[in-house]
Amino acid sequence: MNNPTGFLEIDREDRHYRPVSERLKSWREFVEPLPEGTVARQAQRCMDCGVPFCHSACPVNNLIPDWNDLVTSGDWQAALDRLHATNNFPEFTGRVCPAPCEAACTLNLEDRPVTIKTIECEIADRGFREGWVTPRLASKGTGRRIAIVGSGPAGLACAQQLARLGHNATVFEKTNRIGGLLRYGIPDFKLEKSLIDRRVAQMEREGVLFRTNVDVGHDLPLDRLLDDYELVVLAVGAERPRDLDVPGRDLPGIHFAMDYLAQQNRRVAGDAEEAAAPSGTISATGKHVVVIGGGDTGSDCIGTANRQGAASVTQLEIMPQPPERENKALTWPLWPLRLRTSSSQEEGCERDFSVLTNEFFGNGQVEGLRCARARWDGGRLQEVEGSHFEIKADLVLLGMGFTGTAFPFEAAGLDTERGAIAADAVRFATSRPRVLACGDARRGQSLVVWAIREGRDCAAAVHEALAQA
Numbered sequence: 001m002n003n004p005t006g007f008l009e010i011d012r013e014d015r016h017y018r019p020v021s022e023r024l025k026s027w028r029e030f031v032e033p034l035p036e037g038t039v040a041r042q043a044q045r046c047m048d049c050g051v052p053f054c055h056s057a058c059p060v061n062n063l064i065p066d067w068n069d070l071v072t073s074g075d076w077q078a079a080l081d082r083l084h085a086t087n088n089f090p091e092f093t094g095r096v097c098p099a100p101c102e103a104a105c106t107l108n109l110e111d112r113p114v115t116i117k118t119i120e121c122e123i124a125d126r127g128f129r130e131g132w133v134t135p136r137l138a139s140k141g142t143g144r145r146i147a148i149v150g151s152g153p154a155g156l157a158c159a160q161q162l163a164r165l166g167h168n169a170t171v172f173e174k175t176n177r178i179g180g181l182l183r184y185g186i187p188d189f190k191l192e193k194s195l196i197d198r199r200v201a202q203m204e205r206e207g208v209l210f211r212t213n214v215d216v217g218h219d220l221p222l223d224r225l226l227d228d229y230e231l232v233v234l235a236v237g238a239e240r241p242r243d244l245d246v247p248g249r250d251l252p253g254i255h256f257a258m259d260y261l262a263q264q265n266r267r268v269a270g271d272a273e274e275a276a277a278p279s280g281t282i283s284a285t286g287k288h289v290v291v292i293g294g295g296d297t298g299s300d301c302i303g304t305a306n307r308q309g310a311a312s313v314t315q316l317e318i319m320p321q322p323p324e325r326e327n328k329a330l331t332w333p334l335w336p337l338r339l340r341t342s343s344s345q346e347e348g349c350e351r352d353f354s355v356l357t358n359e360f361f362g363n364g365q366v367e368g369l370r371c372a373r374a375r376w377d378g379g380r381l382q383e384v385e386g387s388h389f390e391i392k393a394d395l396v397l398l399g400m401g402f403t404g405t406a407f408p409f410e411a412a413g414l415d416t417e418r419g420a421i422a423a424d425a426v427r428f429a430t431s432r433p434r435v436l437a438c439g440d441a442r443r444g445q446s447l448v449v450w451a452i453r454e455g456r457d458c459a460a461a462v463h464e465a466l467a468q469a
C-alpha cells in the first residue's frame with residue numbers, strides 16, 4: 001500500500017456527466033472520464049483494509065485493493081492483468097455495474113467510498129488504448145466441442161474461458177448481433193456497442209466461433225446440437241416480461257419495455273427495427289409517456305423517451321418511496337435500500353411511488369391510466385380507499401421485471417424452478433444430461449457482473465465435466 005494516509009488527505013472525486021441539454025441530443029455515452037492522474041490519486045484512497053469487504057461484495061470477487069495499489073504505483077498494465085484475472089469484461093462493468101463494492105467499502109461508512117467502478121473502467125479503457133488487450137491463445141487445443149446458446153455476458157464469459165482452456169467453443173445467438181442485453185437492452189448512451197464489437201473481435205482471434213440468427217429450440221432443435229457437440233450450455237437469459245393484466249391492456253400504445261428499447265438500439269445501429277417490435281414503430285416523440293416499473297429497465301426507457309423528445313415522462317412504482325439515506329449501522333456492508341436517482345431520471349421525469357395501476361383507458365389508443373394509492377398491510381398490498389386518480393398517457397412502457405426464461409424448456413425436456421432453468425451453481429447441470437445452464441437463464445433476471453461470474457464458473461464446470469467424460 002503506497003499511501004497509508006491517502007484516505008485522510010484526498011477527497012473523493014468521481015466522473016462527471018455532460019450537461020443534460022447536451023446529452024439529450026445524442027445517443028453517445030455522456031460520462032466524462034477523469035484524467036489519468038486523478039484516477040491514480042483516487043486509488044490512493046484505498047485503505048487496503050484487513051478484510052476487504054469490497055472484494056467479497058463484488059460478484060466476480062475483483063481483487064480491488066490489489067489493483068488500487070498497482071494503479072497508485074503507476075503500474076497500469078499489471079493492474080489490468082489483476083483485473084482480468086477475475087473479470088473478462090471490466091469495460092462493461094466499469095460502465096453499468098451498480099457497484100455493490102462501493103456500498104461495502106469501509107469509507108462508505110462516511111458516504112465517501114473509493115471510486116472503485118471508475119478506477120476499474122479506467123484500467124480497462126487504458127488497456128485498450130495502449131494495446132495491452134490482446135488475444136490470449138491457448139497453448140494447445142483439446143478438440144472438445146462445446147455449444148453455448150446465447151451471447152449475453154454469461155455466454156460470452158463462458159465461451160472465452162473455454163477457448164482459453166483450448167476447447168472449441170461455438171456461440172449460437174438468435175438475433176443478428178452478439179451481446180444479449182448488452183446489445184439490445186442497455187441503451188447506447190450507457191454502453192456504446194463498439195465496446196462489444198472489440199471484445200467479440202478478441203474472442204474470435206482466441207478461436208470462439210459465432211453463429212448469429214440461429215434460434216435454438218426453434219430453428220435448430222436442442223437434440224441436433226447434442227448430436228454435434230459434447231456439451232451444450234444454455235445462457236439464454238430471462239426474457240419473459242412481467243405483464244400487467246388489467247382492463248385496457250390490449251389498447252394500442254402499451255408496450256413491453258424491451259420491445260421499445262431493442263427497437264431504438266437497432267435504429268442506432270442502423271438495423272431494421274421491426275425485428276424488435278412486431279407491432280411497428282414505437283416512438284415517444286411529442287407524447288406523454290408513462291413508464292411502469294422503477295428499476296434499470298424503467299430508467300432506460302426514461303432516457304430513451306427523453307432523447308426521442310417526449311412531451312412528458314412519468315415513472316410509476318408500486319413500492320413505497322425508500323429513505324433518502326440508509327442507516328449504515330444496520331445495512332453496511334450490504335447493498336442498502338435507499339432512494340437512488342439514475343442519470344436518466346435526472347434528465348427529466350416525474351416519479352411517483354406507491355401507485356397501483358387499475359385500468360388503462362382510451363378510444364382505439366391508450367389515453368391514460370386509472371390508478372390508486374397502494375399501501376402494504378401485514379405484507380399484503382392494499383388499495384387506499386378513495387385515493388383514485390388518473391394520469392394522461394399516449395405511450396405506456398411496461399418495465400416491471402422478468403418472470404423467467406423464454407426458452408422452450410418443456411419441449412426440450414428441461415425442468416424449471418421459479419421460471420428459470422433448474423440447475424445448481426456448482427456443476428450448472430440441468431435435468432438433461434450434457435446440458436448446462438448459466439446466467440439469467442439459471443438465476444433469473446440479475447446483473448451483468450453476475451452473468452460474467454456465472455459464465456466463468458460454468459466454463460470451469462464444463463472443463464471439469466470434460467475431464468471426467
Ligand SMILES: Cc1cc2nc3c(=O)[nH]c(=O)nc-3n(C[C@H](O)[C@H](O)[C@H](O)COP(=O)(O)OP(=O)(O)OC[C@H]3O[C@@H](n4cnc5c(N)ncnc54)[C@H](O)[C@@H]3O)c2cc1C
Nearest residue numbers: 150152153154174180181216236237439440446447448451
Ligand atoms: C433494459 C435492461 C437494462 C439493464 N441494465 C443493467 C445495468 O445497467 N447494469 C447491470 O448490471 N445489469 C443490467 N441489466 C441486467 C443485465 O443486462 C442482465 O442481467 C444480463 O445481461 C444477463 O446476461 P445473460 O448472458 O444471462 O443473458 P442475456 O444478456 O439476456 O443474453 C441472453 C442471450 O441469449 C439469446 N437467446 C435467447 N434464447 C435463445 C435461443 N433459443 N437461441 C439462441 N439464442 C437465444 C438472446 O437473444 C440473448 O442474446 C439490464 C437488463 C435490462 C433488461
Ligand code: SF4
Nearest residue numbers: 058093097099101117
Ligand atoms: S464489477 Fe461491479 S462490484 Fe465488482 S468491482 Fe466492478 S463495479 Fe464493483
